[in-house]
């Protein structure tokens with residue numbers, strides 16, 4: 431990827447070295463979802479999502495407990511303050527990279543949407559407080575709809591490379607774009623529609639809708655990549671494969687097998703490797719938002 435020297439977003443809150451208030455307890459699983467949420471319209475809502483489950487699996491935690499923990503209350507922290515944290519050169523490079531990718535998503539989504547609200551990227555280390563509760567790095571990157579912020583511990587990218595063998599700058603860009611995809615879903619009201627079904631559907635149905643929401647975020651990441659490539663031309667040969675490799679590596683089936691040795695489709699919340707690759711690719715190839723209704727399609 432040719433990302434160096436491009437505009438970096440100013441919507442970055444650097445909380446590295448500050449820590450959060452630790453893991454919250456209890457709470458409600460935010461992934462309670464329902465059927466047939468249409469792409470593109472409605473109100474506001476709530477979903478904690480992300481590559482999320484991935485981080486949990488890597489670190490050996492039960493992601494559902496973490497999801498619950500995330501909703502355990504707690505408010506957002508204030509703005510960035512000075513800290514004694516001194517990042518390595520590699521970390522600084524990843525921070526600059528992340529700010530650049532976020533900046534590029536701003537360019538693309540400002541063009542594709544009227545009145546786009548740019549989200550904030552919070553960099554943290556260890557643990558962090560969000561309006562959705564507290565989380566540790568083990569949860570992986572996530573988006574909190576309540577404060578419209580993306581939370582990333584940059585060490586996650588290292589984990590992708592070492593533990594999932596899905597490294598590479600465009601693989602990391604896909605992760606950021608996926609979280610921004612959840613922000614788009616929040617703005618479009620899709621998250622809220624899904625959230626409103628909480629408690630009204632079976633766990634199985636909830637999981638299926640969670641999968642649909644996640645696959646749509648993958649699709650939206652692909653839409654970003656499509657338009658980014660047209661406007662900035664950052665992608666190089668092999669980049670698409672990097673993103674697909676990441677989508678493949680963080681499919682629920684593969685992660686579950688890695689973690690438990692077996693695959694139980696009903697418990698998926700993010701989609702299989704094949705599904706994730708398919709929807710990212712569809713977004714990338716079409717660049718067309720109207721192609722991304724993962725909720726009405728029978729064939730995920």
Ligand SMILES: [Zn+2]
Pocket residue numbers: 479480481482608609612644647
């Ligand atoms: Zn997600």
